[in-house]
Amino acid sequence: MHYNSITPELSSKIERVVGKDNVYTSNEDLEKYSHDETEDFSFLPELVVKPASADEVATILKICTEHKIPVTPSGARTGLSGGALPLFGGVNLSLERMNKIIEIDERNLQATVEPGVINQVFHEACKEKGLFYPPDPSSWGSCFLGGNLALNAGGPKAVKYGVTNAYVLNLEVALPTGEIIWTGANVLKNSTGFNLTQLMVGSEGTLGVITKAVFRLIPYPKQNLLMLVPFASAEKACEAVSAIFRAGITPSGMEFMERDAIDWTLKYVEDVQLLIGEEVQAHLLIEVDGDHEEVLFKDCEKITEIVADFDAGEVLFADNQNDKDALWKLRRRVGEAVKSNSVYKEEDTVVPRAELPKLLKGVKEIGAKYGFKSVCYGHAGDGNLHVNIVKADMSDDAWENELPKGIREIFELVKSLGGTISGEHGIGYVQKDYLDVVFSDKVLDLQRSIKQAFDPAGIMNPGKVFN
Amino acid sequence: MHYNSITPELSSKIERVVGKDNVYTSNEDLEKYSHDETEDFSFLPELVVKPASADEVATILKICTEHKIPVTPSGARTGLSGGALPLFGGVNLSLERMNKIIEIDERNLQATVEPGVINQVFHEACKEKGLFYPPDPSSWGSCFLGGNLALNAGGPKAVKYGVTNAYVLNLEVALPTGEIIWTGANVLKNSTGFNLTQLMVGSEGTLGVITKAVFRLIPYPKQNLLMLVPFASAEKACEAVSAIFRAGITPSGMEFMERDAIDWTLKYVEDVQLLIGEEVQAHLLIEVDGDHEEVLFKDCEKITEIVADFDAGEVLFADNQNDKDALWKLRRRVGEAVKSNSVYKEEDTVVPRAELPKLLKGVKEIGAKYGFKSVCYGHAGDGNLHVNIVKADMSDDAWENELPKGIREIFELVKSLGGTISGEHGIGYVQKDYLDVVFSDKVLDLQRSIKQAFDPAGIMNPGKVFN
Incomplete structure (x- = not known):
């Protein structure tokens, strides 16, 4: 796909739409909008444009279609699949002013x-x-x-x-x-x-x-209860997840964290303390919510009984808001903590919930075969496992050339378990080469035809999702 | 759009795919598959074909694409928007054998x-x-x-x-x-x-x-409670619907029936008896479900308090399975009962829940203007009101030529309230002329482009949804 560069005339035209103050061209600004939270990628846009209304957005898009200028819409740029990277330069269209x-x-x-x-x-x-x-x-x-x-x-x-x-x-x-x-x-x-x-x-x-x-x-549900359950085996923890749902309980949170994930996060988030026994290999963070506390206590009792069948250790109940906040903080910061530790790639695998133990086992086996370490955590209740592959002491050559084969193998495993390659992070820039693992050529053709119907000039976020 | 007729050669080709016994051509069979439950429409297919597998379906579709034969997929033909009517003849592709x-x-x-x-x-x-x-x-x-x-x-x-x-x-x-x-x-x-x-x-x-x-x-939720609440005003009944949700209760059923709807159904369903006071203008049928009976009783108490603010009459609790079944039977049979009474057209309007009173009032005003009677009932909790327009003593001329203007006016009202023209029945054959009320030309163009991408020969259920 060939795109044009933004000429001074075009830049003026865009300024007339959004106002001069809402078009940014300094190196500092372009650099800021060159990346999101995906690995260490950076692609400079030519202009950062901040429209204030749907009309302004539509007018800019029309201009860019006419002049064949690529447009990368961007939000808070917290994405993990590179969706907001301006691969081909052009306009970074930031929606930050449209915040009402x-x-x-x-x-x-x-x-x-x-x-x-x-x-x-x-x-x-x-x-x-x-x-x-x-x-x-x-x-x-x-x-x-x-x-x-x-x-x-x-x-x-x-x-x-x-x-x-x-x-x-x-x-x-x-x-x-x-x-x-x-x-x-x-x-x-x-x-x-x-x-x-x-x-x-x-x-x-x-x-x-x-x-x-x-x-x-x-x-808004009036009550919630939160518990942290340690397991001596990560696979047993995953098995417990499915058992809880099969018992007729639907928790409002069901998070899985490998030992490394919680250890690294405890180091990273200094104001949360937690003593973890040596034998613990994984945790489930389980929340139930609703309007009737007595019902929630019954649910927790039942959950406690179920996890006991999977060799759970002593369950920690967060019985005040501070403790709840601390546990959620731990869980929410895992991604950052892993990232702060090493260069990494995050895979957003998702499978039917009961297949999680097989997925986890397979990921570790594939890691052993290709020589990479992974830290796994995620939304186990949904079967959504984030596999953080850390570079650690892998050679650059292995990282660049061997790892993609390992990732493909993980995705083939995911597919064979009835799952797919992104549960919530999207395909964006970093997963598009693997789309053929889960979609037939015909499905990809249909998706491209839809894209063509909406975006005949191909200016919208080019290089994302599809190759 | 021009389609070809099915030649004897083509018919043999199709027979070779699904077996001779699964292709039907007798007048009786063609007549049976010429209609669904939509008004009194009937359009004869040329062949009724009953495949047994995805492979057989795909092969038939491919043949029909090659020969430009229209295909009308059909299920149980219980639809209310004419989706299964073989408007252009061709193949009626019945999925009834694929029932595993x-x-x-x-x-x-x-x-x-x-x-x-x-x-x-x-x-x-x-x-x-x-x-x-x-x-x-x-x-x-x-x-x-x-x-x-x-x-x-x-x-x-x-x-x-x-x-x-x-x-x-x-x-x-x-x-x-x-x-x-x-x-x-x-x-x-x-x-x-x-x-x-x-x-x-x-x-x-x-x-x-x-x-x-x-x-x-x-x-599966373990318990449910069901109550029938009479109101002296249909609009007050609709107002109560929104109030119940705003109080934080989410019932598992929240059905609205106008007086006529329930009267006509009681006549039609002879084995259900119910005494209704003269002043009653509408009913709400409200179900709550869950795993804890004590919680459900509390919800019912709260609902009873709320409906009292909307001049509800005495609430009838169905306290055994027989009574519950009887009430649900009444509700499920309203459509048939109205249909048995007169030629009719059913509109499947849906609006944001709190706009129901305005919709109901507007429907009656539009009816008065165009001279038609309507019987209204439906899923009030979803804002989904079925407006059954009965012909009764309207002239054929008014029914054919004036009524469509009235229906358009109802749909324009629905649109102005943030709603749309079908909540659950589909557009099919009978509503496609009104699609412009809710979609701009550009939206219709996009939908047609998607259709074109999937079905380049235009054989799939032609004459439905789009003109």
């Missing part, structure tokens, strides 16, 4: 937001009104709702409440051809035409730019 | 089924294993899961548990071009490429034929 919560509609339990609203800010605003927006990725303190939509982000609560796509009712989208559309309606059920709403969710900025979203909300 | 529950996977709480499995049969098979498949359209005793997927069907439980699309994980699809694809993976969260699974759901047989589906299941 337009309405929280308490009559209908719905909210309308702009894409630049921070997930946690939205969560708290809903909570103040007794309403609950469950999706809460680890980066919720900084990530944007627009990015969450682009990647169909999850988080710990997804196990009971579903991921982002379970809460989206309707999207306003600026198309690369300059039109602004609404994909659906503000309703809980909809059988009217093809589901363009769900097509946009998870499309990683390759089809258009989401400029408004309507979410459904639910009543 | 392939697996109920208790380890992963998932099931794999063929499209011809009856909804209730699947529901009961899951229930036997303690598992719950919630979507349950009124026709659940006969409708097929494949049809439910094609229309994104709902039902009374949707208010708490969501509609069909909330349970689909992965689909096997035979494409008109002859390939067989899987759209996704058997996982609870997925950020891998465009969501073709959700694109297929609700596509009404216009993109391909679903030949297998993987559903997620949840634990």
Whole structure:
């Protein structure tokens, strides 16, 4: 694909759309917008543009289509698959100024937001009104709702409440051809035409730019209980996960952490202390929530009985908010802690929940074969295991040339277990070479045809998802 | 669009794919497959073909693409929007022989089924294993899961548990071009490429034929309580709906029935008796479910308090299974009862829940303006109101020429309230002329481009959804 560079004339044209103050060209600014949280990648955009409205976004996209300028939409740039990397230069279209919560509609339990609203800010605003927006990725303190939509982000609560796509009712989208559309309606059920709403969710900025979203909300659960369960065997911990669901309990959090994950995080997050027995190989962090404390205590009792069958150690109950916050902080910081330790690659594998033990065992075997170490953790209740491959003392040659074969082998294992290669991080830049593991040529062709229908000039986030 | 007729040679070719015994050509058979449950429409197919496998389906579709023969996929033909009407003759592809529950996977709480499995049969098979498949359209005793997927069907439980699309994980699809694809993976969260699974759901047989589906299941709730609440004002009943949700209660059923709906049904369903006070104008049928009876009783108490604020009459509790079955029978049979009374048209309006009173009021005003009577009922908790327009003593001229203007006005009202023109019945044949009320030209163009990518020869269910 050939793209044009941004000429001074074009730059002026864009300035006239968003105002001179909202176009950035200094080296410092370009550098800042050259990366997200994915490994150590950096690709400089030619311009950073910060529109304030759907109209401005649409106008810029139309100009870029006419002049064949690549556009990389970006949010908080917390992504882990390189979706916000401006691979081909061009415009980095930052949605950060479009950060209004337009309405929280308490009559209908719905909210309308702009894409630049921070997930946690939205969560708290809903909570103040007794309403609950469950999706809460680890980066919720900084990530944007627009990015969450682009990647169909999850988080710990997804196990009971579903991921982002379970809460989206309707999207306003600026198309690369300059039109602004609404994909659906503000309703809980909809059988009217093809589901363009769900097509946009998870499309990683390759089809258009989401400029408004309507979410459904639910009543905020009044109570929750949290426990940390140690296991002498990581595989046994994974087996316990499936058993808890089969007993009819649906926890609101069911997180898995390998020994290394928790050790490294304890070192990284200095204000949390936890004594862990030598024999412990993994933990489950289990939360239950609801409106009736007595029911939650019964659930916890039952969970305690079940984990005992899988050789769990002594269960730690967090019985006050401080302890709860400390345990969640540990879990939310694992990614950063691993990252601070070594160059790494994060794989976002997902399988049917009961296949987790096989996945974990397979990952370790493949690691042994190719000579890499992995630190595993993630949303075990959803079968979503983050495999952090750390470079440690691997040679650059092995890292560059052998590791991709190992990753492919992990993904082939995932596929054979009924799973797929990304549960919540997206394909973006770093996983696109592996898409053939899970999709046939025909499926890829169909996806490319859809892309072509939305984005005939191929300007939207080029080099992502597809090769 | 020009289609070819089926020649004797082509018919033989198709017979060689599925076996002579599975191709039907008698007048009686063609007549039987000429209609679904939509008004009194009838369009004869040229052949009825009953394949037994995805391979057979794909082969037939490929032949039909090559020879430009229209294909109308059909399930149990219980649809209410004319989706299974063979408008252009050709092949009626009946999925009724593909009726196996392939697996109920208790380890992963998932099931794999063929499209011809009856909804209730699947529901009961899951229930036997303690598992719950919630979507349950009124026709659940006969409708097929494949049809439910094609229309994104709902039902009374949707208010708490969501509609069909909330349970689909992965689909096997035979494409008109002859390939067989899987759209996704058997996982609870997925950020891998465009969501073709959700694109297929609700596509009404216009993109391909679903030949297998993987559903997620949840634990079967152990208890439920059911109550029937009479109101002296239909609008007050609708107002109460929103108030109950705002109080933090999510019922597992929240059905609305106008006085006429229940009167007509009581006449139609002779074995259910119910004494209704003269002042009663509407009922809400409210179910709560869960694992803890004491919690459900508390919910019912709270609901009773709330409805009192909306001038509810005396609440009837169904305190045994027989009474519960009787009340649900009444609700499930309303559609048939209205149909038995008069020629009618059923509109499947859906709005944000709190806008129901405005919708109901508007429907009656529009009816008065155009001279039609309507009987309204439906899934009030979802904002999904079925507006049954009965011909009664309207002239044929008014029915043919004036009524469509009235329907358009209802849909314009629905749109202005944030809603759309089908919540669970689909667009099919009868609503396609109104699609412009809710979609811009650009949205329709995008949908047509997607159709073109999947079905370049335009053989899949032609004349449905789009004009």
